[in-house]
Amino acid sequence: MTTPNPKRRATVHDVARVAGISHATVSRYLNKRAYVSQASAEAIEAAIRSVNYTPNRTARSLVTQSTRAVAFVVREYSEFFFADSNLSAMAAAANKTLSAEGYQMLLVIIESDEAAERIVDLIIGGFVDGALLVAMRDDDPVAEAIARSTIPAITASAPELPVGLPSVDTDNAGGSRAITRLLADSGRTRLAEIAGPAPMPAARLRHGGFVDARGAAYDPRLSIAAAEWSVEAGTAAMRELLERGEPIDGVVAASDALAAGAIDAIHAAGLTVPADIAVVGFDDSPWATRIRPTLTTVRQDPGATGRRMAERMMAHLGGEALDDVAEVIPNVIVERESTAPSS
Amino acid sequence: MTTPNPKRRATVHDVARVAGISHATVSRYLNKRAYVSQASAEAIEAAIRSVNYTPNRTARSLVTQSTRAVAFVVREYSEFFFADSNLSAMAAAANKTLSAEGYQMLLVIIESDEAAERIVDLIIGGFVDGALLVAMRDDDPVAEAIARSTIPAITASAPELPVGLPSVDTDNAGGSRAITRLLADSGRTRLAEIAGPAPMPAARLRHGGFVDARGAAYDPRLSIAAAEWSVEAGTAAMRELLERGEPIDGVVAASDALAAGAIDAIHAAGLTVPADIAVVGFDDSPWATRIRPTLTTVRQDPGATGRRMAERMMAHLGGEALDDVAEVIPNVIVERESTAPSS
DNA sequence: CTGAAAGCGCTTACAG
DNA sequence: CTGAAAGCGCTTACAG
Numbered sequence: 001m002t003t004p005n006p007k008r009r010a011t012v013h014d015v016a017r018v019a020g021i022s023h024a025t026v027s028r029y030l031n032k033r034a035y036v037s038q039a040s041a042e043a044i045e046a047a048i049r050s051v052n053y054t055p056n057r058t059a060r061s062l063v064t065q066s067t068r069a070v071a072f073v074v075r076e077y078s079e080f081f082f083a084d085s086n087l088s089a090m091a092a093a094a095n096k097t098l099s100a101e102g103y104q105m106l107l108v109i110i111e112s113d114e115a116a117e118r119i120v121d122l123i124i125g126g127f128v129d130g131a132l133l134v135a136m137r138d139d140d141p142v143a144e145a146i147a148r149s150t151i152p153a154i155t156a157s158a159p160e161l162p163v164g165l166p167s168v169d170t171d172n173a174g175g176s177r178a179i180t181r182l183l184a185d186s187g188r189t190r191l192a193e194i195a196g197p198a199p200m201p202a203a204r205l206r207h208g209g210f211v212d213a214r215g216a217a218y219d220p221r222l223s224i225a226a227a228e229w230s231v232e233a234g235t236a237a238m239r240e241l242l243e244r245g246e247p248i249d250g251v252v253a254a255s256d257a258l259a260a261g262a263i264d265a266i267h268a269a270g271l272t273v274p275a276d277i278a279v280v281g282f283d284d285s286p287w288a289t290r291i292r293p294t295l296t297t298v299r300q301d302p303g304a305t306g307r308r309m310a311e312r313m314m315a316h317l318g319g320e321a322l323d324d325v326a327e328v329i330p331n332v333i334v335e336r337e338s339t340a341p342s343s
Numbered sequence: 344m345t346t347p348n349p350k351r352r353a354t355v356h357d358v359a360r361v362a363g364i365s366h367a368t369v370s371r372y373l374n375k376r377a378y379v380s381q382a383s384a385e386a387i388e389a390a391i392r393s394v395n396y397t398p399n400r401t402a403r404s405l406v407t408q409s410t411r412a413v414a415f416v417v418r419e420y421s422e423f424f425f426a427d428s429n430l431s432a433m434a435a436a437a438n439k440t441l442s443a444e445g446y447q448m449l450l451v452i453i454e455s456d457e458a459a460e461r462i463v464d465l466i467i468g469g470f471v472d473g474a475l476l477v478a479m480r481d482d483d484p485v486a487e488a489i490a491r492s493t494i495p496a497i498t499a500s501a502p503e504l505p506v507g508l509p510s511v512d513t514d515n516a517g518g519s520r521a522i523t524r525l526l527a528d529s530g531r532t533r534l535a536e537i538a539g540p541a542p543m544p545a546a547r548l549r550h551g552g553f554v555d556a557r558g559a560a561y562d563p564r565l566s567i568a569a570a571e572w573s574v575e576a577g578t579a580a581m582r583e584l585l586e587r588g589e590p591i592d593g594v595v596a597a598s599d600a601l602a603a604g605a606i607d608a609i610h611a612a613g614l615t616v617p618a619d620i621a622v623v624g625f626d627d628s629p630w631a632t633r634i635r636p637t638l639t640t641v642r643q644d645p646g647a648t649g650r651r652m653a654e655r656m657m658a659h660l661g662g663e664a665l666d667d668v669a670e671v672i673p674n675v676i677v678e679r680e681s682t683a684p685s686s
Numbered sequence: 687c688t689g690a691a692a693g694c695g696c697t698t699a700c701a702g
Numbered sequence: 703c704t705g706a707a708a709g710c711g712c713t714t715a716c717a718g
Binding site for chain 1: 713
Binding site for chain 2: 009054055056057058059060061062067069078079082085088091092095096099102104105106107108109111112114115118119121122124125126127149150
């Protein structure tokens with residue numbers, strides 16, 4: 001049983017006193033052993049053990065202006081974060097990369113506005129040396145505050161901010177463009193789109209890819225934005241699309257979950273996938289192979305995304321400039337049953 | 344008007360100078376607005392904006408001796424952590440509870456010995472006000488170093504350490520005991536056990552529950568410890584159990600993954616579950632309903648575990664003593680096909 | 687190789 | 703209500 005403030009922690013002064021030496025020498029020994037005599041070193045070692053000394057990281061950080069810690073900030077509810085294998089793979093890869101360089105990754109999940117404020121204060125207050133920002137919304141106050149600060153930050157999916165932020169991201173636009181073309185090339189002509197929720201950069205970019213691929217054939221009456229990245233939202237969106245009465249023979253959904261929901265709605269309407277309507281998703285999440293028909297989708301490389309974010313941060317913290325460039329990680333299309341030829 | 348030197352961060356002194364007031368008053372204003380005059384307050388506000396001031400958390404922490412951050416330390420590979428819904432639910436619940444009290448949870452995943460050392464240095468160095476320790480091994484150097492330090496820590500599944508640590512945990516022993524009795528009460532008499540990997544507290548406790556429930560009927564020849572918490576390890580363990588030649592009509596596996604592996608091995612041997620051999624797991628993970636037959640298992644309440652860890656930490660940081668008690672969260676048994684009566 | 691001193695950016699009694 | 707001063711625990715030129 002311990003009490004909140006038990007006995008005082010030993011400081012470098014305690015060690016110095018017990019070792020019969022100045023605290024400056026103790027500090028020198030703790031950092032670069034080089035310039036300390038053998039005798040002093042031994043006395044210090046013994047003193048450290050005897051007073052049970054452990055250096056205060058806060059004091060050290062205050063003078064060195066560095067914490068050797070980097071925040072990995074997830075702007076998403078835990079349930080979604082833990083269920084999203086792409087996000088967790090990014091986190092895992094970043095953790096490994098930072099760790100290998102001796103940096104500590106601190107994973108932070110923002111679930112409320114108060115948490116958002118608190119985290120901004122922490123980060124721009126220098127609690128960490130840098131921040132990796134994930135799942136930010138367009139116009140996100142967290143991303144914006146950090147972007148305006150002096151602490152280095154890199155984001156996955158660059159949000160639309162007044163001030164830019166370097167980013168690393170899967171090729172959202174390109175993936176969406178490619179999978180839309182796949183559908184068109186298979187002879188489908190009435191392509192509908194279920195876009196992701198408007199405030200998300202990934203949703204915006206994927207929408208852009210769809211519009212781009214459709215070119216002159218783009219028809220706003222066949223596009224709808226889902227309320228969130230969920231199966232239910234996909235069902236609701238597809239239902240409304242069908243109710244509009246426009247003929248549809250293909251659907252480009254901005255995520256696998258949305259696609260899964262769309263397929264439910266299509267089946268509920270008495271239609272068949274892919275015979276009547278082909279459907280494609282995005283993410284290659286577990287949904288893609290769990291549902292029937294299995295889903296043609298875009299597979300990301302989240303490990304590469306997380307790794308590159310961490311590598312760029314390490315390079316910057318190592319002294320290199322951090323350019324505001326949007327690095328794009330290629331993705332691949334995985335064809336499955338949901339776009340099989342009608343035969 | 345902008346910052347004189349854009350490279351240097353503004354400090355409380357810059358604000359004071361611009362506001363024409365002492366830095367002590369600025370600090371007072373920043374903390375408890377009460378004792379600052381209206382005129383000063385306005386001058387300070389303007390100065391803060393003009394120099395773009397944000398308080399340095401490290402400096403503040405050094406004097407207040409508090410960071411208002413708590414580490415949630417996971418001693419497990421990311422892949423396992425993110426795949427384990429019990430662990431992530433614990434983290435999510437702890438995050439919510441800490442967040443509601445204004446504390447920031449920092450999730451840290453230890454994947455190497457160097458990371459382990461680094462995190463110990465950080466934590467006992469006062470980088471956080473407290474630590475929640477999860478998935479520690481018995482005799483874990485991380486848990487031990489933190490237990491010996493002055494910083495408050497609570498663990499899920501108390502490891503066997505020379506010095507105690509308060510803990511909150513699902514009822515491992517009780518759950519194992521109850522599900523073993525369920526099997527015995529259904530008329531099975533030759534009960535084998537696939538225990539978890541030896542160095543884990545949860546494995547030890549579940550094993551204890553099994554031994555306890557078997558009493559005089561406990562037969563070491565029917566017990567084996569899996570090499571890790573994986574399906575493959577379960578298959579290997581079950582295969583060896585069958586090769587020993589002892590008759591078996593029931594298996595108590597220490598986790599659902601282990602049970603899933605055991606069922607594979609049983610089927611491979613040409614036997615049937617539950618007709619020939621009943622099988623039970625632990626965790627009520629997604630495995631439990633994904634495999635055939637569906638699994639009778641112990642359902643934990645990971646949300647309650649995470650919440651209680653956080654609540655006890657908050658109470659302690661709020662001034663209460665932190666007793667070294669092992670708090671046990673009840674769990675329930677979920678019966679499914681794998682123990683259906685042979686009929 | 688080592689000590690005295692300054693300083694990192696804040697908070698907080700202590701006077702006034 | 704406010705300023706001067708001390709101090710949180712460390713690191714790091716600067717002399718010697």
